Amino acid sequence: MEGNGRAGAESRDEEQLQKQLVAIRRQLHRNPELSQEEFETTASIRRWLEEADIRVIDYGLRTGLVAEIGGLLPGPVVAVRADIDALPIQEETGLPFASQVPGRMHACGHDFHTAAIVGTALLLKARERELRGTVRFLFQPAEEKAKGAQQLIAAGALEGVKAVFGMHNKPDLPVGTVGIKEGPLMAAADGFVVEVAGLGSHAAVPEAGIDPIVAAAHMITALQTIVSRNVGPLQSAVISVTKLNSGTAWNVISDKAVLDGTIRTFDEGVREIVLRRFQEVIEGVAAAFGTTANVRWIQGPPPVTNAASLVPLALQAAADAGLQAITPTPSPAGEDFAFYQREVPGLFVFMGTSGPREWHHPAFDIDEAALLPSASFFARLAESALLGLASE
Numbered sequence: 001m002e003g004n005g006r007a008g009a010e011s012r013d014e015e016q017l018q019k020q021l022v023a024i025r026r027q028l029h030r031n032p033e034l035s036q037e038e039f040e041t042t043a044s045i046r047r048w049l050e051e052a053d054i055r056v057i058d059y060g061l062r063t064g065l066v067a068e069i070g071g072l073l074p075g076p077v078v079a080v081r082a083d084i085d086a087l088p089i090q091e092e093t094g095l096p097f098a099s100q101v102p103g104r105m106h107a108c109g110h111d112f113h114t115a116a117i118v119g120t121a122l123l124l125k126a127r128e129r130e131l132r133g134t135v136r137f138l139f140q141p142a143e144e145k146a147k148g149a150q151q152l153i154a155a156g157a158l159e160g161v162k163a164v165f166g167m168h169n170k171p172d173l174p175v176g177t178v179g180i181k182e183g184p185l186m187a188a189a190d191g192f193v194v195e196v197a198g199l200g201s202h203a204a205v206p207e208a209g210i211d212p213i214v215a216a217a218h219m220i221t222a223l224q225t226i227v228s229r230n231v232g233p234l235q236s237a238v239i240s241v242t243k244l245n246s247g248t249a250w251n252v253i254s255d256k257a258v259l260d261g262t263i264r265t266f267d268e269g270v271r272e273i274v275l276r277r278f279q280e281v282i283e284g285v286a287a288a289f290g291t292t293a294n295v296r297w298i299q300g301p302p303p304v305t306n307a308a309s310l311v312p313l314a315l316q317a318a319a320d321a322g323l324q325a326i327t328p329t330p331s332p333a334g335e336d337f338a339f340y341q342r343e344v345p346g347l348f349v350f351m352g353t354s355g356p357r358e359w360h361h362p363a364f365d366i367d368e369a370a371l372l373p374s375a376s377f378f379a380r381l382a383e384s385a386l387l388g389l390a391s392e
Contacts, residue, residue, distance in 0.1 A: 075133025
């Protein structure tokens with residue numbers, strides 16, 4: 001009977017925590033804030049943590065915050081990260097707790113990430129006296145602009161950290177699964193703007209000018225040969241020109257054309273080759289057509305690359321949390337968690353959330369049944385990492 005009573009109490013505690021995390025997630029979802037504007041979100045996270053007597057550390061951040069649990073017993077420091085910003089998208093879910101801010105929405109699930117990691121903090125706070133070291137929580141702003149991770153690093157939030165962990169929800173994976181793999185998981189995401197300068201003229205006398213549209217069209221075609229002829233068949237890269245602007249009238253050859261787009265790569269060596277060849281192709285084609293071209297790079301995060309040494313810890317944490325670990329397909333989307341992995345070993349996972357739509361869709365949503373398992377997974381992972389790193 002004593003055992004049944006203990007199990008019943010644990011079940012009630014889990015049920016209560018799940019309800020709390022759902023309430024947190026829904027509050028965040030109703031009140032989305034864009035990158036570097038997450039003031040109320042930050043204040044709410046601070047309140048939830050301080051109500052649980054979790055210490056918040058001042059790193060001089062405008063938005064976002066850092067908190068710590070542990071340190072009562074000697075040991076290493078590990079970090080768990082959650083991103084907190086929303087997107088400039090009009091929500092179309094019809095949820096009773098839909099965004100109350102026109103044109104803004106948690107369409108990437110950062111409300112889910114934040115609520116789950118608050119749950120991790122609450123679980124670890126209950127075991128604080130047993131932690132062999134310190135768990136540092138990074139509630140990071142501006143992931144959607146790929147700025148927040150670098151801000152936290154510059155502020156010193158990774159100082160002393162031996163390993164860092166994070167996640168992204170995955171709508172196409174069912175609740176109860178977690179995608180864990182070593183090596184590349186998400187892509188480097190670089191953007192470009194190419195301005196092609198020609199010489200305007202009347203459309204009836206093209207020989208009197210230099211047509212930048214013709215040059216731009218050949219550039220678009222030539223750029224595709226970089227992937228087919230400079231990237232190995234067992235490697236991966238994507239070059240997408242997503243916008244072409246030129247001209248003001250049907251009978252006028254413009255003096256300028258502008259190309260926008262993105263490049264995605266999973267390997268830093270491939271990334272270097274593709275960016276170099278991109279510049280060479282643009283300059284070469286421009287010269288061949290008598291135009292000039294200027295390339296402006298929008299540098300995104302590097303690829304998310306998981307440390308092999310942390311994978312066994314995650315697999316065990318998944319089993320302990322009752323999750324099924326799978327080997328996920330890497331995503332060509334970008335993630336600024338990669339900046340942390342340049343500083344310390346890191347592991348990023350895909351958490352199954354059984355969503356109806358992909359990231360950034362106006363009808364994006366997650367199954368809230370994934371909240372408590374996610375919180376439990378990261379609590380177990382952080383605790384195991386403290387023990388594992390202490391023995392090295």
